[in-house]
Amino acid sequence: AQKITQTQPGMFVQEKEAVTLDCTYDTSDPSYGLFWYKQPSSGEMIFLIYQGSYDQQNATEGRYSLNFQKARKSANLVISASQLGDSAMYFCAMSAVYNQGGKLIFGQGTELSVKP
Amino acid sequence: DTEVTQTPKHLVMGMTNKKSLKCEQHMGHRAMYWYKQKAKKPPELMFVYSYEKLSINESVPSRFSPECPNSSLLNLHLHALQPEDSALYLCASSKREINEQFFGPGTRLTVL
Numbered sequence: 727a728q729k730i731t732q733t734q735p736g737m738f739v740q741e742k743e744a745v746t747l748d749c750t751y752d753t754s755d756p757s758y759g760l761f762w763y764k765q766p767s768s769g770e771m772i773f774l775i776y777q778g779s780y781d782q783q784n785a786t787e788g789r790y791s792l793n794f795q796k797a798r799k800s801a802n803l804v805i806s807a808s809q810l811g812d813s814a815m816y817f818c819a820m821s822a823v824y825n826q827g828g829k830l831i832f833g834q835g836t837e838l839s840v841k842p
Numbered sequence: 843d844t845e846v847t848q849t850p851k852h853l854v855m856g857m858t859n860k861k862s863l864k865c866e867q868h869m870g871h872r873a874m875y876w877y878k879q880k881a882k883k884p885p886e887l888m889f890v891y892s893y894e895k896l897s898i899n900e901s902v903p904s905r906f907s908p909e910c911p912n913s914s915l916l917n918l919h920l921h922a923l924q925p926e927d928s929a930l931y932l933c934a935s936s937k938r939e940i941n942e943q944f945f946g947p948g949t950r951l952t953v954l
Binding site for chain 2: 759
């Protein structure tokens with residue numbers, strides 16, 4: 727069965743510090759994609775970063791980087807230099823080609839609060 | 843144009859009403875999705891359209907009826923809803939089903 731696990735329901739970080747949000751996944755599909763989304767209190771889901779299962783290098787997008795450890799089946803999101811506007815719910819998600827038909831499977835989310 | 847739009851932003855309806863949610867994208871994406879999301883929970887997939895054909899229905903009750911009139915538009919028709927259907931309804935699109943999905947701002951639905 728395909729599954730995404732986020733073990734941190736809530737986290738606090740001081741402004742300007744880095745923070746790591748954990749995500750582990752389980753799939754038997756050899757080809758899959760891993761995604762992180764940010765959802766502020768306004769409700770919109772904002773796509774942050776993508777990592778393909780065959781990508782050799784970790785994905786980076788500005789202050790966001792994805793620490794992809796394939797053998798451990800983990801895809802942690804690292805946010806550098808946190809800002810107050812980073813306070814939001816963060817969802818890790820996976821899409822597997824063969825077993826899911828491309829459906830996105832979401833984790834339960836991590837609520838990040840950035841303190842001034 | 844790199845956004846997904848949804849109307850209305852808020853909707854309050856009675857259990858006997860019929861209403862529709864609308865979603866539009868002009869990114870040339872060929873896959874479109876409806877999700878339902880309760881507070882503090884992840885989105886739950888309802889329907890997937892691929893190349894304007896319904897490809898996935900996640901056993902959604904028939905009081906929800908999706909429609910894809912063309913490659914840019916996706917509707918969700920609502921009829922005889924229950925109070926437990928109150929939620930945020932999110933639309934998303936992607937180039938194809940395996941690519942990253944881009945979400946609209948959602949419609950906050952309240953069923954009285």
